[in-house]
Amino acid sequence: MALIRFPHSGQEERFEFTPENRAELERIIAKYPVKRSALIPALQLAQEQEGFITSAVMQHVAEIFEVSPMEVWGVVSFYTMLKTQPIGEYHVQVCNNLSCALMGAGRLLRDIENRLDCRVGHTREDGKFSIEAVECLGACGGAPCVQVNEHYFECVTPEIMNDIFGALEKGEAVSPIGADEVVSPALAGAEETDGKGQG
Amino acid sequence: MALVLEKIVTGRFDNPDALHIAGYEATGGYEAIRGLLGGVEPADVIEMVKSSGLRGRGGAGFPCGLKWSFVPQVDGPKYLAVNADEGEPGTFKDRELMLRDPHQLIEGILIACYAVGIEKAYIYIRGEFVAPWRAVEKALAEAYEKGYVGRNIMGSGFSCDIYTHRGAGAYICGEETGLLESLEGKRGHPRLKPPFPAVIGLYARPTVINNVETLANLPHIVNKGAEWFAGIGIDEKNSGTRMYCVSGHVAKPGLYELPLGLTCEEMIHEHCGGMRNGAALKAVIPGGASAPALTAKEVYEDKVKMDFDSLAKAGSMGGSGGVIVMDETTCMVQAAGRLAAFFEHESCGQCSVCREGTGWVSEILARIERGEGVPDDLETLASIDPNMRGNTICVLSDACAMMFGAFLTKFYDEFEAHISLGRCPLGSPYPAAM
Numbered sequence: 166m167a168l169i170r171f172p173h174s175g176q177e178e179r180f181e182f183t184p185e186n187r188a189e190l191e192r193i194i195a196k197y198p199v200k201r202s203a204l205i206p207a208l209q210l211a212q213e214q215e216g217f218i219t220s221a222v223m224q225h226v227a228e229i230f231e232v233s234p235m236e237v238w239g240v241v242s243f244y245t246m247l248k249t250q251p252i253g254e255y256h257v258q259v260c261n262n263l264s265c266a267l268m269g270a271g272r273l274l275r276d277i278e279n280r281l282d283c284r285v286g287h288t289r290e291d292g293k294f295s296i297e298a299v300e301c302l303g304a305c306g307g308a309p310c311v312q313v314n315e316h317y318f319e320c321v322t323p324e325i326m327n328d329i330f331g332a333l334e335k336g337e338a339v340s341p342i343g344a345d346e347v348v349s350p351a352l353a354g355a356e357e358t359d360g361k362g363q364g
Numbered sequence: 365m366a367l368v369l370e371k372i373v374t375g376r377f378d379n380p381d382a383l384h385i386a387g388y389e390a391t392g393g394y395e396a397i398r399g400l401l402g403g404v405e406p407a408d409v410i411e412m413v414k415s416s417g418l419r420g421r422g423g424a425g426f427p428c429g430l431k432w433s434f435v436p437q438v439d440g441p442k443y444l445a446v447n448a449d450e451g452e453p454g455t456f457k458d459r460e461l462m463l464r465d466p467h468q469l470i471e472g473i474l475i476a477c478y479a480v481g482i483e484k485a486y487i488y489i490r491g492e493f494v495a496p497w498r499a500v501e502k503a504l505a506e507a508y509e510k511g512y513v514g515r516n517i518m519g520s521g522f523s524c525d526i527y528t529h530r531g532a533g534a535y536i537c538g539e540e541t542g543l544l545e546s547l548e549g550k551r552g553h554p555r556l557k558p559p560f561p562a563v564i565g566l567y568a569r570p571t572v573i574n575n576v577e578t579l580a581n582l583p584h585i586v587n588k589g590a591e592w593f594a595g596i597g598i599d600e601k602n603s604g605t606r607m608y609c610v611s612g613h614v615a616k617p618g619l620y621e622l623p624l625g626l627t628c629e630e631m632i633h634e635h636c637g638g639m640r641n642g643a644a645l646k647a648v649i650p651g652g653a654s655a656p657a658l659t660a661k662e663v664y665e666d667k668v669k670m671d672f673d674s675l676a677k678a679g680s681m682g683g684s685g686g687v688i689v690m691d692e693t694t695c696m697v698q699a700a701g702r703l704a705a706f707f708e709h710e711s712c713g714q715c716s717v718c719r720e721g722t723g724w725v726s727e728i729l730a731r732i733e734r735g736e737g738v739p740d741d742l743e744t745l746a747s748i749d750p751n752m753r754g755n756t757i758c759v760l761s762d763a764c765a766m767m768f769g770a771f772l773t774k775f776y777d778e779f780e781a782h783i784s785l786g787r788c789p790l791g792s793p794y795p796a797a798m
């Protein structure tokens with residue numbers, strides 16, 4: 166648990182969902198007998214649209230769900246996947262929990278930092294990559310495991326990650342490695358996935 | 365009695381056709397629910413699951429049929445919340461169950477809902493699991509189209525809607541009441557129990573919460589019978605198989621579905637190819653990060669078995685089935701410190717004992733590992749331990765205490781050596797890895 170401040174609300178533009186996302190949100194709200202259950206899906210949808218959760222997003226979501234913006238902020242600050250700062254086009258999450266650590270995740274993280282010229286916890290200046298050290302990703306049999314955007318890459322080495330980053334830099338398609346291979350479309354280069362569904 | 369080596373829930377893992385509904389049906393899929401809807405009383409399904417001995421595969425190992433029977437038969441909606449918020453370090457089975465056989469999960473959900481009289485189920489899938497969520501969504505669309513899910517299923521009059529719900533990154537939402545709070549759109553703060561969710565759960569209605577693997581077993585129990593299931597495993601209270609998620613320093617890490625009652629030694633040496641590079645075993649965490657570690661002596665001399673009750677007797681627990689194997693090169697202070705940092709990060713902050721306790725433990729362990737520990741640290745740790753047990757709303761605090769308590773008592777010399785030498789005696793090969 167860490168203390169985080171309510172994001173600066175300076176001169177932000179007002180936030181509105183796109184008509185498509187607004188319709189998607191209505192579809193999600195209909196799944197639940199109580200509207201409030203769709204609050205986190207709404208934030209996920211807004212994050213997909215904006216890149217991260219701004220105070221304008223929280224104010225708009227608060228209006229939709231008829232709660233206070235601070236109530237929404239309480240939710241946002243609780244969940245690690247809800248971001249209040251911009252992240253890179255490719256968000257690189259390196260698992261550093263025990264199983265991955267035993268298999269060299271610490272060294273791997275340093276190699277990735279050097280390769281991308283970006284420190285853990287930061288977004289590179291050009292906005293292309295950001296790196297985060299995360300708790301268990303739930304793929305410990307494939308340790309060390311790295312998640313880039315939605316894709317898992319299991320049993321990776323610095324060399325494998327180097328190839329993956331190289332391909333992403335060139336805008337080439339990259340497929341997940343490990344169990345995700347069963348169903349996942351490739352990252353970048355491929356047609357847009359239907360990831361907007363949010364369930 | 366020799367243990368039966370039979371694959372139950374992973375039986376279709378090598379059959380990519382089973383991802384699609386036609387392939388699933390071709391291997392007997394949806395026959396179990398069809399049979400039940402053909403005229404089996406819900407109460408008889410609960411009895412069947414009770415006598416199969418199926419215990420929850422998520423962590424606590426609570427008997428599944430008994431859990432169902434706590435739900436009062438009252439008017440109005442009841443809910444099933446499927447716990448697919450897999451996040452216990454060392455555990456990766458539910459992810460594969462959703463990726464490789466999503467229809468099996470859907471059929472299991474239908475069976476549970478039919479038995480308890482539930483018409484709405486929510487599958488709470490951890491947010492990072494995008495591919496598994498996509499696999500389940502696709503399977504659900506197929507099942508809806510075929511009329512296995514939805515209104516008046518197969519003309520039986522039984523209706524059941526199943527929805528996915530994506531988490532947003534919080535380990536504590538795998539705790540069942542934290543999950544419910546999160547599903548209600550709030551911070552995932554666990555609730556005080558009682559009342560138990562079976563009586564007052566989601567939207568204050570009676571609610572069953574079952575793990576993915578638990579539900580995946582149901583179609584097989586219905587098809588082959590409770591007796592068959594009870595015959596796999598070591599006894600009637602430890603029946604069936606478990607999906608052991610083996611990680612760390614074994615030659616072949618991965619997912620192994622094995623009967624309950626195998627020894628830890630057999631698991632490592634007969635199924636996982638032994639220790640990596642032939643190194644000596646130092647410690648095994650047998651059931652996810654919350655389960656107290658076992659020593660090499662407990663594995664090789666005491667021959668501890670990996671079923672629920674044997675592990676409990678050995679002072680640990682079967683937990684989530686996450687088996688983390690550590691060899692002689694692993695620093696126990698570092699391992700404990702890494703896990704303590706995890707618990708600190710994941711404490712929801714409601715109870716001061718947990719919020720402060722996990723932080724203190726993490727800080728002290730990090731200090732000892734850096735070689736900056738002072739002799740009093742070990743006493744302080746020992747005194748924190750009992751205070752972190754039994755004093756909080758949920759068991760995250762207890763889990764942290766059980767974890768470091770076991771490391772501290774079983775590897776006390778190593779902790780002492782760190783303090784007296786002012787450095788790690790192993791010169792750990794994984795500096796700052798953790």
